[in-house]
Each structure stands twice: as structure tokens, then as C-alpha cells.
Amino acid sequence: MAARSILEPLEICFSDLQLMSSHSPQLSPAELSRIESLTAAVMQALGPSGPGLLVITGVPRAPGLRRDLLPLARKIALLGRKDRARVLKDHSLGSDVPLKNPNRNVSSCALQLTYSQNLNSQLSSTTLKSAVENHYSGEGYPVNDCFDNLDVEFKNLGTTFKELGLCMMELGIQLAEVCDRAIGYTELKQSIIDGSAKGRLIHYHSAIDNIILKETNTRKKEFKRKTQQAENGIFPSNRCTMQRYPKERISKSISNLWQQWHYDYGIFTVLTSPLFMVSCQAEDCSHISCCQQSSSPDAHAYLQLFDIKKNIIYFVRSPPESFIVQVGEAADILTRGKLCSTLHSVSRPTDIQNLSRETFVVFLQPAWDKVLSSSEFPCLDETSNQDAPELMQEILEKIPPLSIRYKKEMTFAEFSRETTKQYYSSSGTHK
Numbered sequence: 384m385a386a387r388s389i390l391e392p393l394e395i396c397f398s399d400l401q402l403m404s405s406h407s408p409q410l411s412p413a414e415l416s417r418i419e420s421l422t423a424a425v426m427q428a429l430g431p432s433g434p435g436l437l438v439i440t441g442v443p444r445a446p447g448l449r450r451d452l453l454p455l456a457r458k459i460a461l462l463g464r465k466d467r468a469r470v471l472k473d474h475s476l477g478s479d480v481p482l483k484n485p486n487r488n489v490s491s492c493a494l495q496l497t498y499s500q501n502l503n504s505q506l507s508s509t510t511l512k513s514a515v516e517n518h519y520s521g522e523g524y525p526v527n528d529c530f531d532n533l534d535v536e537f538k539n540l541g542t543t544f545k546e547l548g549l550c551m552m553e554l555g556i557q558l559a560e561v562c563d564r565a566i567g568y569t570e571l572k573q574s575i576i577d578g579s580a581k582g583r584l585i586h587y588h589s590a591i592d593n594i595i596l597k598e599t600n601t602r603k604k605e606f607k608r609k610t611q612q613a614e615n616g617i618f619p620s621n622r623c624t625m626q627r628y629p630k631e632r633i634s635k636s637i638s639n640l641w642q643q644w645h646y647d648y649g650i651f652t653v654l655t656s657p658l659f660m661v662s663c664q665a666e667d668c669s670h671i672s673c674c675q676q677s678s679s680p681d682a683h684a685y686l687q688l689f690d691i692k693k694n695i696i697y698f699v700r701s702p703p704e705s706f707i708v709q710v711g712e713a714a715d716i717l718t719r720g721k722l723c724s725t726l727h728s729v730s731r732p733t734d735i736q737n738l739s740r741e742t743f744v745v746f747l748q749p750a751w752d753k754v755l756s757s758s759e760f761p762c763l764d765e766t767s768n769q770d771a772p773e774l775m776q777e778i779l780e781k782i783p784p785l786s787i788r789y790k791k792e793m794t795f796a797e798f799s800r801e802t803t804k805q806y807y808s809s810s811g812t813h814k
């Protein structure tokens with residue numbers, strides 16, 4: 384059994400990231416030395432002796448975009464099939480999980496992001512403000528979701544998705560510049576710019592979400608009647624009875640992981656700190672609208688890292704409006720082990736039936752035809768199957784180490800195909 388502990392990752396503020404990634408000859412010697420030690424701390428955090436991630440705080444405009452976008456993840460996930468297809472189509476979003484499966488524990492929508500996209504001119508502060516007002520009323524009660532009004536509800540979905548995605552991409556690019564400079568010979572930044580980025584808005588389902596999902600299509604009429612009541616001013620607290628979902632309706636086979644153990648295989652993964660939501664537990668309420676934001680029940684993000692060498696699982700703690708940047712395996716290869724990816728998963732509090740988790744992730748990947756050449760693997764093979772601790776052995780059976788999946792001179796496309804094949808025994812796309 385691995386020990387468990389909390390990890391408070393290295394935090395750097397956006398203004399320092401900018402200083403580290405730009406040539407600023409005007410810095411005083413004291414400031415220069417502060418920036419140099421911060422750069423050393425970044426390289427330590429992302430390198431073989433660190434956790435393979437860090438946190439960025441103080442990113443301008445980002446908290447508002449995050450607050451607008453993350454609650455939409457749940458709303459999209461719980462729409463009926465037809466409505467969801469329409470919303471996704473209207474905003475040119477796709478999905479990379481089988482949304483037809485009502486027992487799924489993750490829903491996501493995804494979009495390819497291009498660095499040249501620049502939406503700053505398209506989004507005024509007025510449009511952003513109106514998006515906030517659509518989600519919650521002044522008293523803190525959620526406003527009812529009338530899905531006849533999908534256009535209003537999801538009006539800014541596409542633009543907010545892209546704007547936050549591009550902002551997160553920029554964070555990854557600036558961090559890549561810091562690493563390139565510190566290492567001296569790498570081309571992480573250029574590989575990201577020449578590569579592709581995928582934005583993924585993720586809703587991790589609560590157990591009750593899955594009941595709602597099954598009922599959404601069959602109960603549409605009843606649901607409309609209830610949202611009509613809500614429009615007439617009957618708010619959740621006096622609309623719901625205290626009759627809870629009968630225990631037998633809640634799935635007993637819930638996994639204690641919202642996402643399985645894996646390594647990311649791009650260059651960097653940039654994530655928002657997750658948002659937690661608790662829905663009403665009454666069986667007869669208008670469930671979708673009856674939901675409030677909540678802090679994490681255990682004061683951590685439920686993102687967990689496995690430190691194989693120490694046999695410790697760390698729960699990552701990150702301030703609510705910060706971003707996490709994680710190293711992916713392509714960065715291990717491109718930097719010949721100066722940066723190191725860490726095995727991670729998303730754990731799930733199985734005892735809380737009405738808790739969901741929302742997050743937005745941007746995967747920064749090299750171009751598909753980029754040749755990943757490295758013959759040195761300082762990060763790899765520290766643990767062989769035989770001497771690995773028990774949990775690690777179990778994981779390694781499903782997730783072979785990088786040295787097995789990567790062959791010298793592979794292109795990124797070949798590497799990701801091999802990884803997906805070995806993770807899932809198929810050639811479908813990972814995530």
C-alpha cells in the first residue's frame with residue numbers, strides 16, 4: 384500500500400513567468416538573481432527529482448473565463464442527446480468520449496486550438512459579463528436551465544472555450560521558453576508553436592448525474608413543468624422535498640478513480656484548477672438547475688501523482704483560480720530527461736454521491752510528423768516490474784513504461800499511436 388500525502392506544488396506568478404521568459408536587460412542585479420533562482424526552482428519542479436508539475440497564479444482575465452466556462456461542462460454533459468449534439472455543433476466542438484453511454488463517468492467536449500487564433504478583439508467585457516449573469520442570479524441561486532433556450536444558455540461557449548484555451552496555450556509556450564533557455568539546446572517552444580493543441584472541457588460525473596442522465600430523455604415533459612415552476616420564482620430550496628434518492632438507485636460499482644492512471648504524452652498539459660459542484664439530492668427536484676459550486680471536500684484537487692521511487696501518492700493542492708502545468712512524455716524525450724512526466728490519475732470521493740468535478744485542459748503537442756529522437760532516458764526504467772511496489776505493478780501491467788512504447792526516431796504520430804495501442808489495446812485516440 385502506497386503512503387498518501389499532500390503536495391503543494393511550486394507556485395509562480397504570471398508576472399514572474401513573463402520576466403523569466405523574456406529578455407529583460409533592465410533588471411537590477413538583485414531582481415536578476417531572484418529570477419535565476421526561480422528558474423532553477425522551475426527546472427527542479429519539472430525535472431527528474433520534482434513532481435513534474437507546477438502552478439501558475441495571477442493570470443490576467445483567466446479567473447473570469449474559468450468561472451464562465453467550467454459550469455458549462457456539467458450543463459452540456461447532462462443535456463439530452465439531441466440538445467447536446469446541437470450545442471456542440473453550434474460551437475464547432477467535438478467529443479472524444481462515447482457520450483451515448485449513460486454509465487460513463489466522464490463527459491467531455493474538445494476543440495483543436497491553433498496558435499494563430501486571436502479572439503481578443505471579438506470578446507468585449509460586456510459579453511463576458513452577460514455570460515456570468517446567465518449562470519447565477521444575484522442571490523447566489525442558480526437560475527433555472529430552460530433548454531428551449533439553448534442559444535442563450537450557451538451563447539459564449541465557443542468564444543470562452545477558445546479564449547481560455549489560447550490563454551493557457553500562451554502559459555505553456557512561455558514556460559517552454561523558460562525551459563529551453565535553462566537547458567540551452569532544446570526546442571520545446573518551437574515544437575509547441577509548430578504542433579497542435581487540443582482543448583478539452585471535462586465534466587467528471589457524480590453518481591446522481593448518471594441517474595439524471597438516464598432520466599433526461601424519458602422525463603423531458605416533467606422536467607419542463609418543473610423548470611416552468613422555477614421560472615415563476617420557486618427556487619430550489621423550497622421546490623425540493625427532502626426525499627433522497629433511494630440508495631439502491633445509486634450505482635455501487637463506482638470506481639475510486641475518475642480518471643485512470645496514465646502519463647500525458649504531449650509536451651505540456653495545462654489545466655485549470657478544478658471546480659467542484661454539489662447537486663441537490665432530492666429525487667423530485669429539477670436536478671440540473673439545482674446545483675451549487677463547492678470547495679473541494681478534502682481541500683485538494685483530487686489530481687493525484689504517483690512517485691514511483693518513494694512509493695508515495697501525492698494529492699495535488701492548487702489555489703482555485705490557478706493553472707497547473709504538467710510535463711508530458713514528448714517533453715521527456717525532447718529534453719533527454721531534463722523534464723520528466725509523472726504518472727497521475729484523478730481520484731474520486733466515492734462516499735459523496737452528489738459531487739461533480741469540472742475542469743478545462745489544454746494538451747500541447749508537437750507536430751504529428753515531428754521526429755522524437757533521443758537515445759538517453761534518465762527518467763525511464765527506474766522501476767522494473769519485479770521490484771515495483773504492489774500498486775505500481777498493477778498499474779504497470781496496464782501502462783507500460785516509456786522505454787517500451789518509444790522507439791528511437793519515432794514520429795510523434797507513431798509514438799502516440801503506440802501509446803494508445805498499449806494503453807487501450809486499440810489504435811483509437813487517447814482522450
Ligand SMILES: O=C(O)CCC(=O)C(=O)O
Nearest residue numbers: 642647654686729742744
Ligand atoms: O482532471 C484533471 O485534473 C487531470 C486530467 C488529466 O490528467 C488528463 O486529462 O490527462
Ligand SMILES: [Fe+2]
Nearest residue numbers: 646647652727
Ligand atoms: Fe493527464
